[in-house]
Amino acid sequence: MTVAAEYGGTRPGAGSDPEKLLEPVLSAFWDEPESWTLETYRRHQGYEGMRKALAMAPDDVIAYVKDSGLRGRGGAGFPTGMKWQFIPQGDGKPHYLVVNADESEPGTCKDIPLLFANPHALIEGIVIACHAIRSNHAFIYLRGEVVPVLRRLHEAVREAYAAGFLGKDILGSGLDLDVVVHAGAGAYICGEETALLDSLEGRRGQPRLRPPFPAVAGLYACPTVVNNVESIASVPAILNKGKEWFRSMGSEKSPGFTLYSLSGHVANPGQYEAPLGITLRQLLDMSGGMRPGHRLKFWTPGGSSTPMFTDEHLDVPLDYEAVGAAGSMLGTKALQCFDETTCVVRAVTRWTEFYAHESCGKCTPCREGTYWLVQLLRDIEAGKGRAADLDKINDIADNINGKSFCALGDGAASPIFSSLTYFREEYEQHLAGRGCPFDPAKSTLWADNDAHLGVNA
Template sequence: MTDLTPILTKFWDDPQSWTLATYERNEGYQALKKSLAMKPEDLVQLSKDSGLRGRGGAGFPTGMKWGFLPAPDGGPRYLVVNADESEPGTCKDIPLMMAAPQFLIEGVAITSYAIGCNHAFIYLRGETVHVYRRLLRAVEEAYAAGHLGTNIHGSGFDLEVTVHAGAGAYICGEETALLDSLEGRRGQPRLKPPFPAVAGLYARPTVVNNVESIASIPPIVLHGADWFGDMGTEKSKGFGIFSLSGHVTRPGQYEAPLGITLRELVDMAGGIRNGHQLKFWTPGGSSTPIFTDAHWDVPLDFESVAAAGSMLGTRALQIFDETVSVVRAVSRWTDFYAHESCGKCTPCREGTFWLKQIMTRLEHGQGTQDDIDKLVDVCDNILGRSFCALGDGATSPITSAVQYFRPEFEAGMSQPWWELFPPEKSVLFPQSAKETVHA
């Protein structure tokens, strides 16, 4: 497998790829018109048949999630798109919304029709003001063209779409915290059950899907479940956007079938930067256990990555060569999780604080003899005991880094990271070396 599958990224290089005119020149809104002539239940079944799994990280079957909604009772039901892309290294939804937002808008319309929703919400991370403006304009264009609003294309189906900018909190990427935030409350995870499918937004049946999941719906409707299933693997079907960043020659977004390997992707990206070699990498963002150069050929699908000890997650492939301190990188991620913990549950609130203290000591060469075992012990007391997945995610890079690079952690008892791994050797842009902070 060496070929890319440009579908959502097909016309990103168009001079005005984000406009409705460009989208309509590339099969735009043909799928919506086809959908409106189908029965909603047939669209749900089509999603199930395609094998599409959530592209937000967990990989839960999209059609199955739609099917969890209870029978209509005459009240409203909602679609909420999770566009709160916040995890370090994850960068696929924001480029998609910037370059081709109409994919998402059409997917929202089709999904809303399939589940009987007349008011859909797109919840966006508030700091990305440029994306917010582009989405608002895309929705405006769709309304003006009759793809949204009242009696869409004479079908009798009405849909209102609201783009909501959050206040900027990683925890709001968790679906129930997102719903609380959308309702005007503090963003904190809810106790489940009830699940959003039964009592979600405003205590009504709600489907929460990732941007890429919803954007994948129009191509599936237009070309069929078999077309989608022909890509990927038997259990991880279809295509996905892989985000390569770090020490590769050409970082960027690579849309490829699930099951492609890191080796194949890095070859397409021009290889690891000249004169260097792969040391460690993340298969699905900073909250997934890290991999090493022993995992070059692990198929990047949900099952294979899990069998190798990590998670496919958001396919955020952060690539680090031998010049990088594992302890320093993991410590920076730990700072992030400690800062972003919502504080609702004790294991995460207290645990991430202590993880940060220990990691800081180790990266500064001030660690004690017991620090590594203490670090793993704190992780064990967070994993599986926190209210949501944030706590679990905070432990993953630490435990995997200790597993693969324990000698580096032991070195942190006597030498700071910048002596072991001079930062000027790892920077991507040499002129920035003088600005590197050593503490």
């Protein structure tokens, strides 16, 4: 794992000096021996933000996080404090906090390293969030395949209980809080918050019809906040160092720091902590660029479910507004970079196979549409397609996009639309030349790099 958290300065998208360094926050001590222990965390001002939060009124904590401008790091970028504010008060029902640690998006690999190296940041953030929303129960829904992380998270929770940071009357504040670590069974669909809640309740993970939203009727039909790991883990530093400090980084509407997952045909893949608004060009400069002798062809700003970009977008500030204005989404900040040896048709086919496999089957557009997209794309890649197939896959994607129960359908359609926009001639080459013009022997993409890219083999 590579951690390069030294870049940025204040508001990189607004003309700041790129030579200034960002003091690492989430990744500050990942490389220290036993970084995951309570002892190490407390040496780095661990649980100081929690102490300050517990001395504040719950509504004041919500207002403070809201004023900081922290936005959800799970993909949608919804303001975290505002989500907490939606929880009804005085309703007589228990309130729940659910942490979405079911990281499954192809190319996304930030939450699992964070939990593996620094689980106490999440636990401290959970205590602060539960104090704010007046909750006595929190659940961490972890992707079940990552057993080493599961064990480490269990140990961190045990340490927190032993130190009095979880359990009854935390630090004499009157807050009682129990945390449950729940291992999922490896379904991508359970990354969708309502499918996650159904799975947590013991049912098959499938998206719920909304409204009602989780803030009103979530886990066990009670008010529930569902937040991403990085969102909650960012809260302690905000309380400890101040909202002004947090706002001094990033852009005006997307303030703060975040983790970028850089993978693919790059010299040094890994997690790069930087202010929101940094560009891919700057990140590539930090990481040593593309692999020697090759150039960037296309990339994803937020995992495979976000519309792809090309080398023309190297200087797009990586914040929610700028990426959206350029025609994509920041998503989970999973920057998958592909060089000129990569066949776009093959890449899109592999992504679509993933979405077809992971579709829960609840709604017809996604269940049927992803299946037929895979059949057509496989024919096109093999040189068996027809000219009409390009319009057909575009039409099928249009019938999925915005018409499925959840965002999985939209994610499946995104690579189709964007690849046809930027690389339609490559699809046409497969049709006219009766096959792929790229030599797979010259690309490491599908040979030994599948796990590295987060693409199913």
